[in-house]
Amino acid sequence: MKTVFSPVQLTHDPKMEISDGMLKPAVEIPSRAEMVRNEILDRKIGPLWTPQDFGRAPLERVHTCEYLDFLESFWSRWTAAGRQGEAFPFVWPVRQLRSSPTPTHIDGMLGRFSFDAGTPLGEHTWAAATASANSALTAARFLREGDRSAFALCRPPGHHAAADYFGGYCFLNNAAIAAQWLRDQGTARVAILDVDYHHGNGTQAIFYDRADVMFLSIHADPREEYPYFLGHTDETGEKAGKGFTQNWPLPPGTDWARYSEALEEACRWLTVYSPDALIVSLGLDTYEKDPISQFRFVPEDFLRLGARLARLGKPTLFVMEGGYAVDALGSNCVNVLEGFLG
Numbered sequence: 001m002k003t004v005f006s007p008v009q010l011t012h013d014p015k016m017e018i019s020d021g022m023l024k025p026a027v028e029i030p031s032r033a034e035m036v037r038n039e040i041l042d043r044k045i046g047p048l049w050t051p052q053d054f055g056r057a058p059l060e061r062v063h064t065c066e067y068l069d070f071l072e073s074f075w076s077r078w079t080a081a082g083r084q085g086e087a088f089p090f091v092w093p094v095r096q097l098r099s100s101p102t103p104t105h106i107d108g109m110l111g112r113f114s115f116d117a118g119t120p121l122g123e124h125t126w127a128a129a130t131a132s133a134n135s136a137l138t139a140a141r142f143l144r145e146g147d148r149s150a151f152a153l154c155r156p157p158g159h160h161a162a163a164d165y166f167g168g169y170c171f172l173n174n175a176a177i178a179a180q181w182l183r184d185q186g187t188a189r190v191a192i193l194d195v196d197y198h199h200g201n202g203t204q205a206i207f208y209d210r211a212d213v214m215f216l217s218i219h220a221d222p223r224e225e226y227p228y229f230l231g232h233t234d235e236t237g238e239k240a241g242k243g244f245t246q247n248w249p250l251p252p253g254t255d256w257a258r259y260s261e262a263l264e265e266a267c268r269w270l271t272v273y274s275p276d277a278l279i280v281s282l283g284l285d286t287y288e289k290d291p292i293s294q295f296r297f298v299p300e301d302f303l304r305l306g307a308r309l310a311r312l313g314k315p316t317l318f319v320m321e322g323g324y325a326v327d328a329l330g331s332n333c334v335n336v337l338e339g340f341l342g
C-alpha cells in the first residue's frame with residue numbers, strides 16, 4: 001500500500017490550544033505525522049510518495065472561495081493588524097446574529113469561518129493544510145489508477161472542517177476533497193466511513209443532501225463529547241441524501257466488543273450501498289490511552305478494524321484524522337493498515 005505525505009505538512013506547528021476552556025499545550029502537533037511516517041517505513045507497509053499539487057480547483061469543489069481566500073490570506077491580514085503568534089477565534093455569528101455580510105475585520109472573519117476556539121491558525125497553516133489535502137488527492141489518484149488501497153498520511157486532519165468553517169484542528173476536509181475528486185473523475189458512488197473518536201461533523205455537513213456520497217460515522221456520543229452539536233442518531237440526511245447519512249454515537253468507555261456491533265451495522269449499510277470506492281476517515285483517538293478521548297481500543301483492536309474493512313472488498317482510501325497518544329500513534333495506525341493488508 002502506498003503512503004502519501006509531504007514534509008510541508010509539518011510546518012503547521014501550534015504551541016498552545018484552548019482545550020476544556022483553558023489554554024493548554026497543543027496536541028495536534030507535527031510529531032504525530034513523523035511517528036506514523038517512521039512506523040510505515042519500519043514495518044515496510046509500502047513506498048512513501050510525496051503529493052502532487054492539484055491546485056485550487058479540487059478544494060473549491062468542497063469549500064467556498066470566500067473561505068479558501070480567508071485561510072490563504074489569513075497570516076498577512078493577522079500580522080497587518082498588528083497581531084503576533086498563533087490566532088484563536090473568539091466571537092461567532094450564533095443564532096440571531098448574522099453570518100453575512102462577511103466582516104472585514106480579522107476578528108470577525110475568524111469567527112465567521114470557524115466553529116470553535118480550540119484550533120490555532122498560524123503562519124504556515126495554509127501551506128500545511130493544502131499539502132495535507134494534496135496527500136489525500138494523490139492517494140485518491142492511486143485508487144483511480146487501480147490500486148486496491150492507499151494511505152493518505154493527512155495532518156493537519158480534516159473531518160471537522162465544513163464548506164466554510166474550520167475547527168477541531170481541521171482546516172480543509174481532506175476526506176471530502178478526495179471523495180468529491182473521485183466523483184468528478186467518474187467514480188459513481190463513494191462511501192466515507194468515519195472511525196475517529198469524534199463525530200465527523202464537517203464531512204456530514206458537506207454531503208448531507210447527497211446520495212452519491214454516503215457518510216457513516218461511529219463516534220463518542222455528542223451529548224457527552226466534542227463536537228457536541230452534531231452526530232446524533234436522528235441525523236440521516238436530507239432531500240436527495242435522505243438515508244445516506246448514518247450515525248452511531250457510543251458512550252464513553254466503549255470497548256471493541258461494543259464498538260464492533262456498531263461497526264457491523266455500518267458494514268451492512270456499506271454492503272447494501274456497494275460503493276465504487278470507500279474512504280476511511282481514520283482517527284486513532286479511540287485508543288484507550290488517548291489523552292483527550294474515552295474509548296478503550298487496545299492495539300490489537302486496530303488490527304481487527306483493518307481486517308474487517310478489508311472484508312468489504314472495496315477499493316479503500318485511508319485518510320488519517322485524529323489520534324493524540326503520540327508515542328503509540330504510529331503503531332496503532334499501521335496496525336489498521338496491516339490488518340487490512342492481511
Ligand code: SP5
Pocket residue numbers: 019020118157158159160168169170196198226283285291292293321322323
Ligand atoms: C481531528 C480530531 O480528532 N479533532 C478533535 C478535536 C477535539 N477538540 C476538543 C478537545 C476537548 C478535549 N476534552 C478532553 C477532556 C478530558 N481531558
Ligand code: ZN
Pocket residue numbers: 196197198283285321322323
Ligand atoms: Zn478525533
